[in-house]
Amino acid sequence: MQTDTISIEKQAGCGALVSGIDLARIDDRTADRLKQALFDHGVLFFRDQTLTRQDHLDLARRFAPIDVNRFFPADPEWPEIAKVEKTREQTSNIGGGWHTDHSYDAEPALGSILVARELPPSGGDTLFADMYAAWESLPAELQDRVRHMQAIHSTAHVFGEAGAYAGSDQSALSGSRALPESIHPVVIKHPGSGKPVLYVNPAFTTGFVGLSQEEGQELLYQLLPHAIDKSRTSTFVWEPGSVAIWDNRATWHFAKNDYHGHYRLMHRVTMAGDPLEPAFPQ
Ligand code: SIN
Numbered sequence: 001m002q003t004d005t006i007s008i009e010k011q012a013g014c015g016a017l018v019s020g021i022d023l024a025r026i027d028d029r030t031a032d033r034l035k036q037a038l039f040d041h042g043v044l045f046f047r048d049q050t051l052t053r054q055d056h057l058d059l060a061r062r063f064a065p066i067d068v069n070r071f072f073p074a075d076p077e078w079p080e081i082a083k084v085e086k087t088r089e090q091t092s093n094i095g096g097g098w099h100t101d102h103s104y105d106a107e108p109a110l111g112s113i114l115v116a117r118e119l120p121p122s123g124g125d126t127l128f129a130d131m132y133a134a135w136e137s138l139p140a141e142l143q144d145r146v147r148h149m150q151a152i153h154s155t156a157h158v159f160g161e162a163g164a165y166a167g168s169d170q171s172a173l174s175g176s177r178a179l180p181e182s183i184h185p186v187v188i189k190h191p192g193s194g195k196p197v198l199y200v201n202p203a204f205t206t207g208f209v210g211l212s213q214e215e216g217q218e219l220l221y222q223l224l225p226h227a228i229d230k231s232r233t234s235t236f237v238w239e240p241g242s243v244a245i246w247d248n249r250a251t252w253h254f255a256k257n258d259y260h261g262h263y264r265l266m267h268r269v270t271m272a273g274d275p276l277e278p279a280f281p282q
Contacts, residue, residue, distance in 0.1 A: 006030065008037050008044075013234035014130040014251060015043035023243060024055040031062040034245070038063075038111065039192030042250035043128045045236055046243040051115055053078050056269055060113050063245075064271040067102065067109045071159045071173045075267065084114070084255070084266040092168035093264075095255035098129065098228060099203030100248045101270060103153040104180045110191075110273040111247040116238045120262030126236045127254040128246065134227040135187060135198040142222065147280045149186040150209040151200045155179045158203060183209060185278035190249055196279035198227065201252050227252060248273065 005020040016037060021030065023046060038044055051059065057080055060066055068074070072082035072094065086093045102109040114126070135143070156179045158164050166174035186208070188199040202224060207216040226232075236244055246253060 006033065008041075010041065011045070011234050013230070013232055014041075014128045014133075015045055015234050015236075015246075016041040017045045017047075019047070021046065023049050023059055024051055026059075026062065035063060035192070038245055038247050039190065039250070042130050042132065043234075043236075043244060043246040043253075046245075047239060048241045049115075049243045050241065051243065053081055053267070056081065056113060056115055056267060060269040060271050064110050064273070067270045067272040069102070069268070069270055070178060071155075071176060072268070073172055080269060082268045082270070084268050086257075086259075086264045088261055088263050090169045091260055092165075092170045093255055093257040094170060094173065095253065096257045097203050098201060098224075098252045098254045100131075100201045100252050102248060102273075103184065103199070103201055103204045104155045104182055105273075106180075106182050107275050108182075108184070108273050109248050110271045111245060111249075112268050112270045113243065113245045115267045116240060116242045117267055118263055118265040119238050119240065120259035120264050123256060123259035123262075124238060124264045125256045126238070126244065127233055127256065128236065129228050129233045129252040129254075131197045131199065131227065131250050131252065132190070132193075132195055133232040134223075135196050137226045137229065137232065138198070138223070142226075146186045146198075146219070146223070148278070148282050150183050151186050151205050152181065152183055152207040152209065153204045154181040154206040155204065156181075157206065184276050187279040188249060188276045189279040191274040191276070192247070193250075197250055198223065199249065199276065249276070
């Protein structure tokens with residue numbers, strides 16, 4: 001695949017649409033270009049792809065080693081591929097709230113590659129939010145308040161025995177004994193672009209070092225509207241052959257749950273990340 005056939009078109013709100021590319025056949029130069037585009041735009045969207053499961057894994061390894069998700073069910077024959085599935089009977093979905101994957105890990109995942117396998121007739125879109133822009137949009141006083149703070153990222157309230165999934169019809173995701181928790185800077189220096197990014201998220205950030213639970217929740221609610229302002233988000237409408245590659249350090253995502261009675265199956269491969277550093281060391 002020649003790098004010069006590729007077009008990378010910035011989308012309103014968040015991300016870029018990449019065309020003129022066959023993701024199953026990329027060379028090293030193209031892989032480098034995609035990686036840079038991912039770091040710059042946060043999420044890349046592709047149409048009309050024909051990735052096999054093996055192609056999906058090979059593509060992920062172009063970015064980083066694979067980081068298998070602890071909680072999601074895997075494809076039975078391909079343990080490195082997580083199934084993001086909602087059956088006709090289920091009413092809960094996976095990822096139906098703003099989050100970024102694996103922020104609870106000591107070295108959070110670089111990103112994920114999501115491939116549409118079976119789609120409902122309509123609905124099931126995924127929303128993305130730009131966390132570079134979220135940081136830039138914060139009023140100066142709020143930036144000054146959080147610039148040197150650290151946040152706690154946990155899993156028990158989501159994947160634990162009494163967590164959010166346990167009481168739902170996606171309870172297969174819950175009950176793990178390994179329930180990691182980590183502390184990260186609230187504003188990280190993005191490992192690929194070097195730019196500051198707001199690195200907290202409503203799903204896994206459970207507190208801030210030095211703040212009470214109530215103060216932490218209040219701060220999170222103050223940050224939230226800046227992160228999900230319409231001007232900094234985009235909606236990806238899936239079609240057969242669609243693929244999204246997102247950077248977990250630079251974006252949040254949200255899987256819409258508006259297609260009850262229909263089946264949706266996505267394959268997700270997650271790529272290992274780097275240690276996170278503060279954007280503004282003390
Ligand atoms: C996820 O949160 O990884 C799932 C996104 C989706 O199913 O659209």
